Amino acid sequence: MPKFAANLTLLFTELPFLHRFDAAADAGFSAVEFLFPYDYPPEEIAQRLERNRLEVALFNMPPGDWAAGERGMAALPGREAEFARNVDKALIYAQALKVPNLHAMAGLTQGLHAPTCRQVFVRNMRAAADKCAEHGIRVLIEALNTRDVPGYFVAHQLQSAELCEEINRPNVYVQLDLYHAQIMDGDLTRLIEKLQGRFAHVQIASVPERHEPDLGELNYPHLYDVLDRVGYDGHIGCEYNPKAGTKAGLGWFEPYKRG
Numbered sequence: 376m377p378k379f380a381a382n383l384t385l386l387f388t389e390l391p392f393l394h395r396f397d398a399a400a401d402a403g404f405s406a407v408e409f410l411f412p413y414d415y416p417p418e419e420i421a422q423r424l425e426r427n428r429l430e431v432a433l434f435n436m437p438p439g440d441w442a443a444g445e446r447g448m449a450a451l452p453g454r455e456a457e458f459a460r461n462v463d464k465a466l467i468y469a470q471a472l473k474v475p476n477l478h479a480m481a482g483l484t485q486g487l488h489a490p491t492c493r494q495v496f497v498r499n500m501r502a503a504a505d506k507c508a509e510h511g512i513r514v515l516i517e518a519l520n521t522r523d524v525p526g527y528f529v530a531h532q533l534q535s536a537e538l539c540e541e542i543n544r545p546n547v548y549v550q551l552d553l554y555h556a557q558i559m560d561g562d563l564t565r566l567i568e569k570l571q572g573r574f575a576h577v578q579i580a581s582v583p584e585r586h587e588p589d590l591g592e593l594n595y596p597h598l599y600d601v602l603d604r605v606g607y608d609g610h611i612g613c614e615y616n617p618k619a620g621t622k623a624g625l626g627w628f629e630p631y632k633r634g
């Protein structure tokens with residue numbers, strides 16, 4: 376039985392961020408994820424989680440100047456000290472919110488010297504993984520499709536898996552976003568089988584529009600069965616833009632709601 380996490384950066388945006396926790400619980404979710412918690416004190420978020428009996432499945436380390444278009448810095452030469460400070464900041468929130476997974480965004484590396492970026496990424500991720508391991512937290516790598524995020528350091532799922540191998544730390548895993556994977560890689564059943572045991576978080580959305588998972592070209596109930604079959608028991612993050620309001624689009628979630 377799949378376990379879903381509402382992505383509170385994209386769902387329930389009809390409400391201010393801190394109110395989205397109540398809305399997710401009311402809708403029947405038992406877990407949430409979000410991109411960045413850093414505009415709010417960790418205690419306030421922890422309170423919302425506790426009163427709604429919600430787990431947090433994942434959030435991202437600080438990404439640099441998001442509004443200016445930055446998408447992380449783990450692979451950016453010259454930003455190592457900032458990356459290390461961001462790992463520390465993420466860990467403060469991770470401990471307060473008891474999150475098992477932190478996504479370290481790599482950054483836009485188009486036009487930079489690729490071998491240097493890779494070296495920087497591997498070094499930064501090893502250091503981040505070692506720090507996070509002290510708290511039992513995993514560090515994740517996510518491939519982003521080149522249509523939405525041109526120039527991002529990782530675009531294909533097997534590249535993420537290869538990077539995990541090179542980093543060679545037991546708490547570094549792939550973040551398998553099936554929306555990006557379908558756009559860049561396809562053949563999702565076989566891909567999930569190939570990556571068995573190497574991903575620690577899954578995300579979903581319809582393709583090509585990134586709406587509810589019951590729309591578009593993918594047959595998600597089939598993919599949930601494949602995830603079950605390969606023994607995946609982590610959360611599935613609902614990282615989509617509702618087509619016409621969050622609640623109106625939650626019909627697909629009816630069979631999976633917390634009772």
Ligand SMILES: O=C(O)C(=O)[C@H](O)CO
Nearest residue numbers: 410435478517552578614
């Ligand atoms: O865009 C995505 O798919 C993500 O999960 C990132 O965390 C945000 O870029």
Ligand SMILES: [Mg+2]
Nearest residue numbers: 517552578614
């Ligand atoms: Mg994603």
